[in-house]
Amino acid sequence: MEKIRARHQGKKNIYGHNDLLNAAYHFKTQIESKLKSGDRTGITFEYMACLIILAFTFEAMINFLGHKLIAGWNERQSFNDKVTEVLNHLKINPDWAVRPYSSISTLKKFRDSIAHGKPVEITFDKEIVLPAEEIDRRIDLDSEWVPYCSHDTVFNTYADIDATWKQLLEASGLELYETITRGESDLTFKEI
Numbered sequence: 001m002e003k004i005r006a007r008h009q010g011k012k013n014i015y016g017h018n019d020l021l022n023a024a025y026h027f028k029t030q031i032e033s034k035l036k037s038g039d040r041t042g043i044t045f046e047y048m049a050c051l052i053i054l055a056f057t058f059e060a061m062i063n064f065l066g067h068k069l070i071a072g073w074n075e076r077q078s079f080n081d082k083v084t085e086v087l088n089h090l091k092i093n094p095d096w097a098v099r100p101y102s103s104i105s106t107l108k109k110f111r112d113s114i115a116h117g118k119p120v121e122i123t124f125d126k127e128i129v130l131p132a133e134e135i136d137r138r139i140d141l142d143s144e145w146v147p148y149c150s151h152d153t154v155f156n157t158y159a160d161i162d163a164t165w166k167q168l169l170e171a172s173g174l175e176l177y178e179t180i181t182r183g184e185s186d187l188t189f190k191e192i
Contacts, residue, residue: 005192010185017060018181021161024053028158035151047149048114054161055111058104061165062086064179065172079108090171100160100167107157110148117143 027050034043059079065086066073075082083104087094094101120143169179 003192005190007188007190008185009188010183012183012185013181015060015064015179015181017057017064018179020053020057020060024050024057024158024161027053028155031151031154044146044149047151047154048145050154051107051110051148051157052114054157055107058107058161058164061161061168065090065168065174068174068178069172086168090168092167092171099156100163103157103160104164106148106153107161110145113143113145113148117145120144 027046031043031046031050034040034046059082062082063073063075066075066082066089070085070089077085096102096105169176
């Protein structure tokens with residue numbers, strides 16, 4: 001087999017928030033397809049996956065902006081410190097009690113409930129009075145993350161991450177194309 005000698009030079013910018021946002025979009029469209037077809041099999045896990053990916057997406061967006069805008073950026077600092085540092089740099093003072101920023105707080109609580117999952121052991125002994133048709137209902141075995149996995153929470157969070165990203169990007173002065181994973185290279189052939 002003939003060998004060729006060449007010099008390969010180039011540059012690549014890999015920005016993980018793009019891949020994560022694409023993954024969140026994938027789960028969102030899977031959920032929409034399931035709902036349209038009436039198939040809810042495993043949909044809670046797809047809600048869960050979409051929310052986890054959205055949590056990672058937002059943090060990756062913050063890390064991207066910090067890397068691009070703040071000298072000496074430390075992506076290893078706590079989530080709250082990173083968010084505060086980027087928002088302060090961009091002179092954005094959000095109201096965390098209303099959307100879209102309230103979704104980020106909710107998303108962080110959800111993410112932490114999954115990432116730092118701990119055993120929960122509860123003993124109970126109580127008298128209950130219920131209608132006869134409800135007396136044999138099953139015990140509630142839902143984990144603390146399950147209530148977050150609702151249609152409204154997932155779809156509102158998806159929309160809020162998009163709205164927040166647009167606001168942060170506008171305040172940063174960066175152009176959209178500067179946030180996209182890309183690369184370029186060239187080959188210079190040499191004689192062997």
